[in-house]
Amino acid sequence: MSLATEIKFTLNGRPVAVRVPVTMKTLTMLRDLLGLTGTKYACGEGECGACTVKVDGKTLNSCLMHAVDCDGREVVTIEGLKTPEGMNPMQRAFVDHGAVQCGFCMPGMIMQADYLVGENPNLTREDAQRGLEGNLCRCTGYTKVLDAVGSVVEQKCCGRC
Amino acid sequence: MEQKVATPIEKKTLIGSRVKKPDAADKATGKTRYINDMVLPQMLIGKVLFAGRPHAKIVSIDVSAAERLPGVHAVLTGKDAAGLKFGFVRDNVPLKEKVLCEHDEIAAVAADTEEIALKALELIKVEYEDLPAVFSPEAGREASAPQLRENFPDNKSLRFEFKHGDLATAEAASDFIADNIFRPHHVTHCCMGTSCAIADFDNNGKLTIWTQTQYPYNYKMDLAPALGIAPGDIRVIQPPVGGAFGSKLDVYPYEPIAALLARKTGRPVKVIYSREEEFKASPTRQAAIIHMRTGCTRDGTLTFRSADVLLDNGAYTSWGPTIPVIMMRTTSGHYRVPVVDFQAQAIYTNNPYAGSFRGYGNVQTTFATAQQMDILADQVDIDPLAFHLKNAQKSGEVTPQKSFLRECVLAECLETAARASDYSRKRAAYAAERGKPGRYKKGIGLASSIHNAGGAKIHKSDGIGTILKVDDYARVTVITGASEIGQGIDAVINLIVAEELGVPLEHITIINNDSDIAPWDVGVHASRTTFIAGNGTRRAARKAKAQILKAAEKMLGEPAAALELRGGSVVRDQCGTPLIKLDRLLRQMHFQAEPELVMVTDYYEPNSQPEGADHVSDHSAAYSHAVHIAEITVDTLTGEIKVDKITSAQDVGRVINRMGLEAQTEGGIAIGLGYALSENMQLEGGMLKNPCFRDYKLITAPEMPELEMHFIESHCAEGPYGAKGVSELPTIVIAPAIANALFNATGVRIFNPPLSPEKVARAIHETRQGGN
Numbered sequence: 001m002s003l004a005t006e007i008k009f010t011l012n013g014r015p016v017a018v019r020v021p022v023t024m025k026t027l028t029m030l031r032d033l034l035g036l037t038g039t040k041y042a043c044g045e046g047e048c049g050a051c052t053v054k055v056d057g058k059t060l061n062s063c064l065m066h067a068v069d070c071d072g073r074e075v076v077t078i079e080g081l082k083t084p085e086g087m088n089p090m091q092r093a094f095v096d097h098g099a100v101q102c103g104f105c106m107p108g109m110i111m112q113a114d115y116l117v118g119e120n121p122n123l124t125r126e127d128a129q130r131g132l133e134g135n136l137c138r139c140t141g142y143t144k145v146l147d148a149v150g151s152v153v154e155q156k157c158c159g160r161c
Numbered sequence: 162m163e164q165k166v167a168t169p170i171e172k173k174t175l176i177g178s179r180v181k182k183p184d185a186a187d188k189a190t191g192k193t194r195y196i197n198d199m200v201l202p203q204m205l206i207g208k209v210l211f212a213g214r215p216h217a218k219i220v221s222i223d224v225s226a227a228e229r230l231p232g233v234h235a236v237l238t239g240k241d242a243a244g245l246k247f248g249f250v251r252d253n254v255p256l257k258e259k260v261l262c263e264h265d266e267i268a269a270v271a272a273d274t275e276e277i278a279l280k281a282l283e284l285i286k287v288e289y290e291d292l293p294a295v296f297s298p299e300a301g302r303e304a305s306a307p308q309l310r311e312n313f314p315d316n317k318s319l320r321f322e323f324k325h326g327d328l329a330t331a332e333a334a335s336d337f338i339a340d341n342i343f344r345p346h347h348v349t350h351c352c353m354g355t356s357c358a359i360a361d362f363d364n365n366g367k368l369t370i371w372t373q374t375q376y377p378y379n380y381k382m383d384l385a386p387a388l389g390i391a392p393g394d395i396r397v398i399q400p401p402v403g404g405a406f407g408s409k410l411d412v413y414p415y416e417p418i419a420a421l422l423a424r425k426t427g428r429p430v431k432v433i434y435s436r437e438e439e440f441k442a443s444p445t446r447q448a449a450i451i452h453m454r455t456g457c458t459r460d461g462t463l464t465f466r467s468a469d470v471l472l473d474n475g476a477y478t479s480w481g482p483t484i485p486v487i488m489m490r491t492t493s494g495h496y497r498v499p500v501v502d503f504q505a506q507a508i509y510t511n512n513p514y515a516g517s518f519r520g521y522g523n524v525q526t527t528f529a530t531a532q533q534m535d536i537l538a539d540q541v542d543i544d545p546l547a548f549h550l551k552n553a554q555k556s557g558e559v560t561p562q563k564s565f566l567r568e569c570v571l572a573e574c575l576e577t578a579a580r581a582s583d584y585s586r587k588r589a590a591y592a593a594e595r596g597k598p599g600r601y602k603k604g605i606g607l608a609s610s611i612h613n614a615g616g617a618k619i620h621k622s623d624g625i626g627t628i629l630k631v632d633d634y635a636r637v638t639v640i641t642g643a644s645e646i647g648q649g650i651d652a653v654i655n656l657i658v659a660e661e662l663g664v665p666l667e668h669i670t671i672i673n674n675d676s677d678i679a680p681w682d683v684g685v686h687a688s689r690t691t692f693i694a695g696n697g698t699r700r701a702a703r704k705a706k707a708q709i710l711k712a713a714e715k716m717l718g719e720p721a722a723a724l725e726l727r728g729g730s731v732v733r734d735q736c737g738t739p740l741i742k743l744d745r746l747l748r749q750m751h752f753q754a755e756p757e758l759v760m761v762t763d764y765y766e767p768n769s770q771p772e773g774a775d776h777v778s779d780h781s782a783a784y785s786h787a788v789h790i791a792e793i794t795v796d797t798l799t800g801e802i803k804v805d806k807i808t809s810a811q812d813v814g815r816v817i818n819r820m821g822l823e824a825q826t827e828g829g830i831a832i833g834l835g836y837a838l839s840e841n842m843q844l845e846g847g848m849l850k851n852p853c854f855r856d857y858k859l860i861t862a863p864e865m866p867e868l869e870m871h872f873i874e875s876h877c878a879e880g881p882y883g884a885k886g887v888s889e890l891p892t893i894v895i896a897p898a899i900a901n902a903l904f905n906a907t908g909v910r911i912f913n914p915p916l917s918p919e920k921v922a923r924a925i926h927e928t929r930q931g932g933n
Contacts, residue, residue: 037198038191042353042403043436047854050353078191087190095185098820101828102647103188104197104353104403110189132862136854138351138404139647141831142862144824 007071011036012080020067027051029067030077038078038107042136049135052108053077059115061134078107081114089155090114093148101139109135113149121156123149169737170728176882179820180656180666182649184401196357196371196400197433204359205234207422207432208278209415210268210285211442215511215847216294216309217260219267219287226284227270232277235425236285238268242421247387247412250318252310253477255387255417260289261309262476262511263848264442266414271422271430296847298450298471298508309476309509318474318507321485323493323776325561326500331465335456337540339533343451344913345525347473347842348835350446350518351859354403355439356413360420361429367394368420373402375409375646376684377676379620387417388424397676405646406832407517408444410686411479415442440852444516445842447481448473449525453492455533461541463552466498466530470505473512481515482507484522486619487612489776491526494560494784495611496534496552501561511847517686519832520892523612528914531608531897535904544588545607545901546579556875564611565779568875570812571786575609577871578788578810587792591905602795603805604906607788608898614814614885615782615877616689616767623782624766625693626680629658629701631709631759633751635729635744637664639701640672642682643694648888649821650690654698656818657881661702662709663726664743680764688886691817692783695881697765704761709743712750712757717741768879782879787811787890789830791898792866795906800922802838804866804899811870814877814885822887826870829891835860837896841915 008017011034020029027044030036030053039062042050046061053062054076081088087095090113100106109132116131117123123131128149129142137145187193224236239258247253257265268285272278295301295309301316309316332338352373359371368390374380377399381392402409415432422430434442450471456464468489474482485505493501518524538548553571560566579585587605594602616623628640637658645651655669673679682694710721713731717724717740725732730739731746750757767782792806807830816822839858843850851857876883896914904910909924 031198036191037194040195040353040403041197042355043854045436045853045855048353048436082190087186091186091189094189095181098179098181098185098824100182100185100188101649101824102353102402102404103185103193104195104647106188107191126863129863129865134861136351136353136859136861138353138406138832138859139828140824141827141829141860141868142865143827143868146862146865 005068007068009070009072010074012076022068024067026053026062026065026067026070030062036077036079040104040107042105049112050105050108052111052135054111054115059112078111081110088114089152090117093152097144097148097151099140099144099148105135105137109137109145117149117152117156121153123153125150167739170730170732170739171737172727175656175660177816177819180652180818182652183655184651193401195354195403196359196373197354197403199359199371199400201359201361201429204429204431205271205273205426206275206278207269207271207419207430208275208282209266209418209432210282211263212260212265212267213263214260214289214291215263216292217289218292219258219260220290221288222268223286224268227281230277230281230284232273233270233281235271235422236268236281237421237425245387245389245417247383247417248477248479249483250478251386253414255414255421262513264513266418269418269422271426294511294847296510296512298473298510301508301510309511313509316509318478318509319482321489321505323489323501323503323562325493328465328467328500328502331500332456334458335464336459337537338454338456339536340454341533341912343453343529345449345451345528346914347445347448347513347844348840349440349443349842350406350408352404352406352408355434355436356415356443357431357433358416358419359429359431360423362424366390367396369396369398370416370420371398371400372416373405373409374399375405375644376686377644378642378681379684380412381676383412384416387412388420399644399674402646405685406519407521407686410517410684413444437852440857441849444479444481445513446518447484447515447522447525451525451529453529453533455537457537457541459541461543461548461551463496463498465500466492467502468492472505472507474507474509475512475514476509477514479514480517486772487522488526490562490564491523491530491611493562494564495530497554498561512844513849519829520889523610523889523893524836524896527608527610527893528897531610532900532910535606535901544585546575546585549575549609563777563779564781564784566784568877570873570875571609573873574786574788574810574812577873578790578808579607581869581871582790582792582808584790588905595908600796600798602797602906604793604795604902606791606898606901606905608894608901609786609788610890610893611784611786612890612893613687613781614785615692615879616769617687618769618771618780620683621771622766623683623689623693623769624764625682625697627697627701627763628680629705629761631662631705631747633744633748635664635668635747637662637669638672639669639698640679641694641697642679643673643690644685645673646685648685648690648825649818650694652818652821653691653695657695657698658702661699661706663728665729688889691884692880692886693765693767695817695884697763699881700765701761701763704763705759708759708761709746713741713746716746716749783814783877783885785812785814785885785890787894789894789898791895791902793899793902793906795903795921797907797925800918800920800925802899802903802916802921804834806867806869807895808869809871809891810873811887811890812875812885813872813887814880815874815883816872817882817884822872823870825888826891827868829888830868830895831860831865833892833895836914837899838915839917
């Protein structure tokens with residue numbers, strides 16, 4: 001067993017303390033130590049986006065980030081997007097637009113889409129296409145994914161701003 | 162009690178509406194527990210040692226150090242699997258004593274953790290003696306080629322043949338003949354969820370296997386010989402999977418390996434692939450060399466089509482080399498082809514081996530047939546649309562293989578796609594621009610194909626069993642053989658039950674993931690599930706409805722024929738007046754003097770004939786056509802093709818779940834685009850050089866073109882509500898549409914996909930030099 005160390009961070013709004021091997025990746029910590037299996041392994045090399053999480057408000061591939069680097073930071077996973085009131089608007093839009101087929105890439109895709117719309121409330125379809133380039137999907141052809149993202153942008157424009 | 166006037170419940174149909182997948186919310190929130198996420202108490206992790214060389218003798222194998230490593234519970238080698246033959250022609254074993262391809266499984270370890278299992282693999286010492294190898298089917302059939310398999314002296318694996326009419330006469334009667342060699346390449350499924358199986362034996366010798374399989378019932382038959390047990394002693398559980406696309410239509414070695422490790426250790430064992438292992442060790446799409454010839458007369462009437470196909474069997478025989486069954490249907494049956502000569506021979510090589518993959522053989526064939534249609538139209542000098550229309554079949558025609566095109570709307574598909582894309586005008590305009598200067602050239606290309614759309618009777622049965630119950634609270638449970646692998650049969654079943662029984666979609670539960678519970682089905686393949694399971698569900702629901710309305714007749718004193726189920730109530734069909742709540746009626750049925758429960762069974766067998774040795778049979782209960790028109794921009798300097806728009810027109814029979822249909826079409830197109838433009842397994846000496854997403858390029862969001870989809874409704878008499886199967890055609894037709902557009906833009910043709918920038922640029926360059 002490799003050298004381990006204890007880290008403390010905020011996970012989906014709750015404080016956690018966990019002892020992690022220094023070589024462990026954030027993805028493995030989330031799935032194997034903390035039981036949050038919503039974040040997916042699909043390549044382990046930062047090429048597919050299935051393991052996308054938010055760290056301090058920015059999305060990144062959790063398969064590339066060492067778990068020890070979560071220390072003191074704020075991590076949000078797909079499980080953390082949902083509130084007691086229900087799914088977040090991006091999750092709801094993906095469901096309503098039929099963007100989910102096998103769904104395996106969707107946690108990462110939704111995290112990235114939610115981040116993009118948060119960063120740019122006037123996100124265009126082309127912006128979304130570029131912003132989701134690092135998230136591979138084999139089922140959907142991205143069309144319904146982009147429809148879903150577009151609907152959230154529209155809601156934002158008509159509703160809250 | 163005061164009698165209220167009940168509000169009538171309107172008659173509303175759900176057919177053609179947009180129904181959400183019932184599992185979407187759990188998937189979108191990370192709640193779904195995929196097989197990849199599963200952990201069982203006491204579970205061990207299994208890892209496989211791959212040969213990493215294409216052809217070799219195993220001189221010695223020493224596992225003693227691995228066995229001594231703390232945390233290791235079992236190490237298995239080829240000796241432990243001797244005689245456990247499985248596969249389509251029983252030419253595979255779970256663990257090998259001789260190496261025939263790079264990903265041959267040489268040893269397997271079960272350990273407490275993946276880290277320990279990987280460490281143990283490193284401790285296994287294998288001494289190999291490399292042997293001369295075969296890396297192409299042409300090389301494999303040469304007399305000097307090394308013999309790869311004991312019982313196959315010429316390296317010849319499966320062979321298929323179909324002939325109809327006199328070829329020599331037809332050739333003589335042809336004014337034009339297109340004659341080309343096409344080389345469809347190796348690609349792979351790239352399921353986002355990597356391959357995974359969890360196996361556990363009980364103390365009576367019964368195996369439970371959690372697997373990604375998409376054919377749970379024949380799977381038992383295929384897995385049993387790999388373990389030396391009876392098929393009946395296998396329970397198949399199918400947790401949610403991260404895609405399949407045909408890759409899980411056979412048993413692959415990691416599954417019996419998980420079971421062998423479980424048997425040896427007495428504990429559950431999970432084998433799960435890394436992405437690199439997935440690339441190397443999962444099946445491919447069948448690679449082939451297709452020598453196709455198509456003839457026609459001066460007026461554009463097809464005279465014959467011949468295809469001489471050489472298939473790269475790879476090291477073992479899975480479903481890949483069986484694709485001629487479908488290749489010949491398109492060769493013989495797409496457009497009115499009076500004379501047909503088809504033959505295919507698979508040759509063992511030391512390459513990875515192919516399984517089935519969405520579009521099964523038809524992706525490769527249509528790449529050839531649809532380009533030759535374009536080539537011939539050019540030779541005859543007519544608009545390809547007119548050429549296609551001239552040879553298009555009409556309803557009621559029968560192909561030389563006896564595919565009965567009962568409802569055929571090929572002409573309507575052609576006209577719809579052409580009109581919507583302004584095909585003929587654009588094609589002429591772009592062709593006129595072809596020789597002129599300018600770096601970027603636009604092109605438009607048309608392609609079409611035929612595919613089975615009502616199952617395919619390649620087994621003795623193409624049927625499905627359904628059990629349906631309606632409980633005391635009017636909640637419906639459908640227990641069905643139909644597997645859900647992401648394609649959306651769950652939403653279709655919900656829609657059909659709601660349509661027939663008038664219950665809310667949310668009140669329906671589907672049980673379809675346990676072979677000990679759900680009845681027989683052939684599996685998710687051949688674009689069959691909506692057709693077959695849709696019919697099975699509808700028939701079962703109608704039986705339940707008949708029972709309910711009969712009981713209502715007795716209780717209410719109104720004739721069953723005048724009653725309907727709507728909005729959770731029994732209503733008068735004419736006016737919609739609700740008479741009794743369905744749940745109340747069901748409880749009354751249950752608690753009356755002669756109690757009854759609503760639980761019905763159904764077995765549906767489609768009206769199709771088994772595929773015989775002569776390949777002459779109406780093997781599907783329906784056939785359908787699709788037309789794609791691709792509009793592209795070619796950068797003639799870099800060779801890069803940008804697909805601007807795809808206009809599709811497909812015979813779907815009838816739209817059932819519009820949202821699911823769109824989703825299947827869009828996703829199918831994306832897989833077709835990857836095949837056409839960028840995906841390529843780079844095999845050098847049988848070794849995969851690009852086992853990662855960085856180097857094996859899937860289509861990403863920015864590359865997705867604008868899609869305009871037209872669903873043509875031919876109202877199939879046998880299909881549920883008139884529907885036909887839909888999911889494969891969108892993948893099948895896309896590559897040749899782009900290839901034809903490339904010709905329109907540049908005058909260049911490419912016969913070996915993918916149409917990568919390098920190939921396109923080189924071909925343009927060579928054409929220009931040739932012109933000088």
